Amino acid sequence: MKRFMFAAFVAFWSSVLSIWAYAALAAGGGDAAPADAAEAERTVSLEELARHATPEDCWMAIDGVVYDFTDYLPRHPAPPVVMTTWCGREATEAYDTKGYGRPHSPAADALLPAYRVGRLADDP
Amino acid sequence: MASGAIRLATLALVLWPVVPLGVGLRAGLPGDAAAWLGWLGRACGVVGLAWLLLAMVLSIRLPRWDQALGGLLKLWRFHHLLGAGSFLLLMLHPLLLALAAVPGGPAGVLATLTPPVGAWPVWAGWAALVLMMVFLAPSFSFFGPPDYQRWKWLHRLSGAAVVLGLVHTLALSRTLGPASAAWVWGGVTALALVAFVWRLGLSRRFARRRYRISRVELLAERVVELTLEGPPLAYDAGQFVYLAPLDPALAAGRGEEHPYSLVSAPHESALRIAIKDLGDASAALMHVTVGSDVTVEGPYGRFLPRRHDQPALWIGGGIGMTPFVSAARGFAVQSESVDVQLVYCANDPSRAYYLRELEDIAAERPGFVVHAHYFADEGPLSPAFLESRVADFRQRDVYVCGPAPLLALVERLLRHEGVPRRRIVMEEFDLL
Numbered sequence: 160m161k162r163f164m165f166a167a168f169v170a171f172w173s174s175v176l177s178i179w180a181y182a183a184l185a186a187g188g189g190d191a192a193p194a195d196a197a198e199a200e201r202t203v204s205l206e207e208l209a210r211h212a213t214p215e216d217c218w219m220a221i222d223g224v225v226y227d228f229t230d231y232l233p234r235h236p237a238p239p240v241v242m243t244t245w246c247g248r249e250a251t252e253a254y255d256t257k258g259y260g261r262p263h264s265p266a267a268d269a270l271l272p273a274y275r276v277g278r279l280a281d282d283p
Numbered sequence: 284m285a286s287g288a289i290r291l292a293t294l295a296l297v298l299w300p301v302v303p304l305g306v307g308l309r310a311g312l313p314g315d316a317a318a319w320l321g322w323l324g325r326a327c328g329v330v331g332l333a334w335l336l337l338a339m340v341l342s343i344r345l346p347r348w349d350q351a352l353g354g355l356l357k358l359w360r361f362h363h364l365l366g367a368g369s370f371l372l373l374m375l376h377p378l379l380l381a382l383a384a385v386p387g388g389p390a391g392v393l394a395t396l397t398p399p400v401g402a403w404p405v406w407a408g409w410a411a412l413v414l415m416m417v418f419l420a421p422s423f424s425f426f427g428p429p430d431y432q433r434w435k436w437l438h439r440l441s442g443a444a445v446v447l448g449l450v451h452t453l454a455l456s457r458t459l460g461p462a463s464a465a466w467v468w469g470g471v472t473a474l475a476l477v478a479f480v481w482r483l484g485l486s487r488r489f490a491r492r493r494y495r496i497s498r499v500e501l502l503a504e505r506v507v508e509l510t511l512e513g514p515p516l517a518y519d520a521g522q523f524v525y526l527a528p529l530d531p532a533l534a535a536g537r538g539e540e541h542p543y544s545l546v547s548a549p550h551e552s553a554l555r556i557a558i559k560d561l562g563d564a565s566a567a568l569m570h571v572t573v574g575s576d577v578t579v580e581g582p583y584g585r586f587l588p589r590r591h592d593q594p595a596l597w598i599g600g601g602i603g604m605t606p607f608v609s610a611a612r613g614f615a616v617q618s619e620s621v622d623v624q625l626v627y628c629a630n631d632p633s634r635a636y637y638l639r640e641l642e643d644i645a646a647e648r649p650g651f652v653v654h655a656h657y658f659a660d661e662g663p664l665s666p667a668f669l670e671s672r673v674a675d676f677r678q679r680d681v682y683v684c685g686p687a688p689l690l691a692l693v694e695r696l697l698r699h700e701g702v703p704r705r706r707i708v709m710e711e712f713d714l715l
Contacts, residue, residue: 168423
């Protein structure tokens with residue numbers, strides 16, 4: 160048991176360090192891509208946003224940025240209805256509070272760019 | 284309590300955190316591999332923290348209460364297993380969550396493992412895990428055999444680790460939902476807090492009792508028997524107490540509590556405790572001043588039955604003879620018949636320091652027979668030796684107490700000879 164625990168302890172730190180080093184190196188190399196994408200970014204109006212209001216086609220606006228979460232929905236840890244309610248809508252407050260005053264984690268923040276569609280159009 | 288009921292209660296205790304997790308799952312299964320990893324990662328966190336809290340509850344050590352749960356040594360073993368399980372799950376927790384973030388790209392993985400400084404709930408979780416490694420390192424001998432007092436001191440960090448773990452889970456609170464999280468964590472935390480406060484504060488005041496050392500008898504080289512005068516203590520033969528010497532002249536271990544076996548019989552007015560020099564504190568006790576005070580907390584443990592009319596085989600070695608000495612000394616006032624064969628394992632006659640007294644008791648008491656086994660003459664205890672002295676040993680309930688190698692040897696021997704596991708009761712004084 161003692162040996163096994165020590166092996167697990169060593170395995171834990173080597174795994175954490177390996178994963179961390181890999182992610183840090185990979186993230187560092189990918190800086191150029193988002194900058195290019197930003198230039199060609201499209202604008203999405205509230206009307207257009209509202210047309211993507213089903214679990215099969217789910218867009219949301221958070222902090223002025225529009226995301227297509229259709230592919231992400233099945234991965235969300237909370238029950239689906241928590242998130243699908245907000246499809247097609249401006250969802251900043253829901254994202255910031257999760258409905259009971261707790262913000263999403265930095266890990267969730269880091270996931271957002273992968274689903275970015277464009278900027279939300281300013282009010283007409 | 285019946286052993287079946289204990290087993291069921293144990294299972295319920297260990298598995299209860301899974302119930303709210305299962306309820307959470309009913310609302311919808313994770314959609315893909317990454318989502319499953321994420322769910323598993325969170326589940327590891329929830330169950331791991333719950334087990335850590337349970338381990339803390341088990342450490343309460345209330346005198347006598349341990350009896351219903353099979354004795355303190357069994358509880359310690361369970362505490363140890365829960366701690367180990369919790370540690371493994373809590374190490375898996377960040378690893379699985381990092382892997383679950385892989386589809387979101389390396390930035391997601393990085394943000395999971397090492398978020399910005401402002402994300403204090405995540406850092407609280409990391410701090411809890413690192414603290415856990417610090418206070419468990421001596422428990423699992425990560426860096427060599429631990430020093431008993433340092434181990435005890437470091438183990439108190441578990442309080443801080445639990446607080447940080449709770450802060451972490453309550454601030455993030457994803458898996459259980461806010462309402463059930465409050466109930467689950469609130470309830471078990473309250474219990475753990477009671478255990479912690481009792482162990483570190485109240486027990487000193489309410490459970491420790493003061494005795495005076497009236498006699499110190501040197502039984503053999505590095506073994507003494509202390510006689511303590513003080514308030515009466517109700518206990519069974521084979522139980523042990525935590526003793527803390529207060530003698531200002533002690534070279535080490537003053538005020539430190541250590542577990543020692545009672546060798547007096549329950550009917551005696553004075554307590555007698557046998558101590559072997561196994562470390563700094565017990566070595567100092569070899570020269571403790573007669574007339575100085577000690578505190579005693581107990582009794583603990585459940586090893587021998589109260590009646591001895593069922594055919595039994597007792598096998599003791601070294602300082603592990605103590606529970607049998609206590610029981611044999613009790614034969615003097617017992618009217619029931621006894622059927623006990625005792626095998627006294629020692630290296631040589633000079634180390635069989637209780638043999639003479641036990642033989643005297645056996646001479647007076649029909650049904651109680653003592654056999655000496657000397658390692659120096661006969662090598663390790665063998666089936667042939669048992670066969671020649673206790674021909675019906677396979678049909679007896681067997682109670683074994685002594686150093687770990689003796690226990691391992693006897694267990695192997697008895698199992699090989701077809702003695703069922705349920706008829707073998709082992710007691711080992713290895714609390715780490």
